[in-house]
Amino acid sequence: MKKSKLFYLVFFTVLSLFIFINKTDAKTITVHYNGSSRVATYNDIRNFMGYKYTVNGYNNQGNGSALNQMQNSAAFVVHNHGAAGRQQLDDSGTGIAGKGGNGTTWKNISSLSTNASKPLYIAIFYGCNTGTVSSTYGNITSQTTSKIAKAAVAWTISTYVVDVNLWNQYFFNRAKNNMSSTASAALTYADTTLAAASGAINATGMKNNRVTSGNFGWTFTQMSL
């Protein structure tokens, strides 16, 4: 065999192995959304993060695997209807709650085992009043960070699909373009850029009515490792 042929053979074998290892090691980002108006939330995350992560999108799919997905993802994002302490995942009305659900229609984050290593870097619950504390369903963000996540975000107002899609786009744009950014800096970036794009009223809603729990000092480089 000629030397050059041998070189190419070795090169492509190593390259294939590298791609295979990278692919199989890729962390997962899980995105639940509902309908064509909210699909942008999934599409933007896939476009920005797909080069590094396996991004799985679930349109209007129920809560059957949701808790398992939370335990096995680097980021878990939902964009759907919400209410105090809970978030819907499909039109038949199943979803996840901080606590107090019946375990079938509403699966409880409180039922998860505590994982001290906090493998889930961030959970984002885009929906109306998901961040409001309910006497029945509890606090969705603090339940999430107490069990498995480093950070969690939700809102205490009625959120609007267009604002959420844009905010989400800017947050993950930052995650891709500046991996040394902290999650905290990405929040600031998304708030400010949303105001630049669509005005201060909508951006103030998303910014000043956001509930956060956990630690936002980690970087997107750390999340990707």
Added chain:
Amino acid sequence: MKKKIFKTLTFIGIATLFVTTVSAIDNSLELKKDISFLESKIEINYKENLGTENGSLLVYSDKEKNEFIYKDGDLVAYIANDSILSTTQKNSLDNKIDVNKKLIELETKASNYAKQLINAKKTSFDSYVLYDSAYLEATGEYSYTYLKMFDGILVNDGIMISINADGELITFSGAFQGKFDNYKNLKVDTVAVEKFIKDEMTKYFGTDKKCEYSVDKQYINYVNDELVLQIGINIIHEDGLQSTEVLNYKL
């Protein structure tokens, strides 16, 4: 001979493409700008275009990696660099003596920044009111929003200021400054608006009205180049879950 002609044509083709591309870039955006920002002269360089359905957002950065965002030639946002943002996150007023006094000082500082930045846009800060303020624990920002109001109705002409516990500017964003000023004396027919909302929501629910709704917010805005009263509707579904819809009442 054929090879020579092919080489020459290829060269001409590449050269033409290069010149066209460069001139297109030159025509569409400035790669470098010298600007005045809060009394400082700064050189900024083009970084990226965050294009959206609402138009281009051109991002520039200075040598310290602070970012400046332009829309239609207008400076609409400033974001401090990551190093300042991460310091902001770690500091808070917890360590300060006399927190209430400090909060008043911070609000005054925010208002002064807003005034300076609005004045730089050759418009007046007088018609803006403090609409909302908050402390954001995850980022360490003290956030203030100032909005215009005409005859008691909000207008999508506002400025958002974030400062840290030391009063240093972290972010500013302000789009659509002065864009609605020609409509200062606009009278909105509240009875007609109420009827419009009722009709639209009846269409939305059809005969199957199992949900309740309420007006969440309304403000004057441009949508698809039309002046509208943009109305946010909060819908409470049978199972207690909530969602929203947006209605646009043409003015």
